[in-house]
Amino acid sequence: MAMGEYARGLYYLLECAAAYLHLSNNYMAFCNLNTAENLIKSVDFRATVINQFEEATFYSLKGEVGYNMGQMNLAKKFIRKALILLNRRFPFTLIGVFFKTLMEVSKHAFHQKKQQFLYSRIAIVRSLCCCDLLWLKMCLLCDREKKLGFLYQQGHCLSLLWQLFSLDTATNSKKFCHLAALMKVNSAEESDDESQMGPPSPLGTLSSCPQRRGSNYVIISSYTEFSLCCQMMGNQDKWMKYELMAIQRSSHLRVIGGGLLTTVKLAQSLAYMKLCLGNLPLSIQLGYRTHEMCVRLKKPKLDYLVLCMLFKAFFLSIRYDANLCSHMDGLRRMVYGEEI
Known part of the structure; x- marks a missing residue:
């Protein structure tokens, strides 16, 4: 930017912000986006033509940071701006x-x-x-x-x-x-x-x-x-x-390369959907198979998401079995006239 390459500087800042978001580092992504915003508002940069796609990417990244940090209304505002720049207005x-x-x-x-x-x-x-x-x-x-x-x-x-x-x-x-x-x-x-x-x-x-x-x-x-x-x-x-x-x-899809990875991601999504639905056995079954494929494909980030989902499914399944046993004991006591 000191050499006057403002367009390249903006591209670098957006790439850094996207990389930090990929690593779940919202603070550093926010800092890079603030620097990019100051660059966009600067007088010298206004003399050059701002790429419409890069400006839309800037607002979408700000919306994603706002979503991750719990600023829902601000995130909606930035996402709507990004969609307008991408020629896809939302009512x-x-x-x-x-x-x-x-x-x-x-x-x-x-x-x-x-x-x-x-x-x-x-x-x-x-x-x-x-x-x-x-x-x-x-x-x-x-x-x-x-x-x-x-x-x-x-x-x-x-x-x-x-x-x-x-x-x-x-x-x-x-x-x-x-x-x-x-x-x-x-x-x-x-x-x-x-x-x-x-x-x-x-x-x-x-x-x-x-x-x-x-x-x-x-x-x-x-x-x-x-x-x-x-x-x-x-x-x-x-x-x-x-x-x-x-x-x-x-x-x-072919069960090699990108086709296999797409299938694994689909299995992870289906396992999460079954978890939300309350079908714990099927969610555990899909999650366990997805975990095995993530280990073979050496995808630690996807495996981390799968293991988190598996933990929730196993935890809820154990709690469900424990509550079911306690309710069954209570029913037996009521049938035989014992005190609950």
């Missing part, structure tokens, strides 16, 4: 939520029908000659990667937003929560469609490219989050439907 009123929900439901149905059209486009692209394919790849690659970046960031912001509304005790918060989760599903499906539209690799199919593998994890995680949201709202039909959709989507 403030119930009327806006109602009409936005209708739009998102119709968009979700459209994404399901769009798959056949995309496959026909892929067949047309594959019929092009090599020179046309190389030219098309150079033209589309930059715009496609930029759009995918926007879609992934939208999904991250919407994931935080529905969790924020799920912790809100207001009466109408469930409607906002459901809308945010549904918008995340649509963003994930749109990123999946966008990755399918990319030029095919001569060495393999589209499912083998990095963008395609990333979209698989994004769309599976969006299904599991929407299923959890519907489970918390008591909507059994939707919760079971999207849980099954996530499992079916994961069944087509």
Whole structure:
């Protein structure tokens, strides 16, 4: 920054803040974001053009820090600002939520029908000659990667937003929560469609490219989050439907590399959902298998989350058995006329 490279300085500060958040160090992330905010507000930096995506990332990181530190209203404010910069506005009123929900439901149905059209486009692209394919790849690659970046960031912001509304005790918060989760599903499906539209690799199919593998994890995680949201709202039909959709989507993945890691993360999410539902035996079974796979894959951070969930499930299971035994003893005493 002393040399006048303000854009690079901002990028470095945002990367540091994201790294500290990944390590759960909210204080250092907050310090780096404060430095970045002072840089953005400085007069010299205003002379340069601020990248819209980087500014949206700045607000999303501030919202995530606010969420981790319990500042829920402040976190909502920053996440909404980030979504505006990412061209995905979130409504403030119930009327806006109602009409936005209708739009998102119709968009979700459209994404399901769009798959056949995309496959026909892929067949047309594959019929092009090599020179046309190389030219098309150079033209589309930059715009496609930029759009995918926007879609992934939208999904991250919407994931935080529905969790924020799920912790809100207001009466109408469930409607906002459901809308945010549904918008995340649509963003994930749109990123999946966008990755399918990319030029095919001569060495393999589209499912083998990095963008395609990333979209698989994004769309599976969006299904599991929407299923959890519907489970918390008591909507059994939707919760079971999207849980099954996530499992079916994961069944087509290769059980190696990124596909195996995505399957393990899905198993961890399902174990947590069963824990929230109160199905302790199934939660323990899924959690134990996920723990074994995390050990084999050498993923200590994911294993730590799984072990924390397993501890809760085992603890509640032991407490449940103890309470059941005490209640059974009390019933026996009542039947035989003994004092409780």
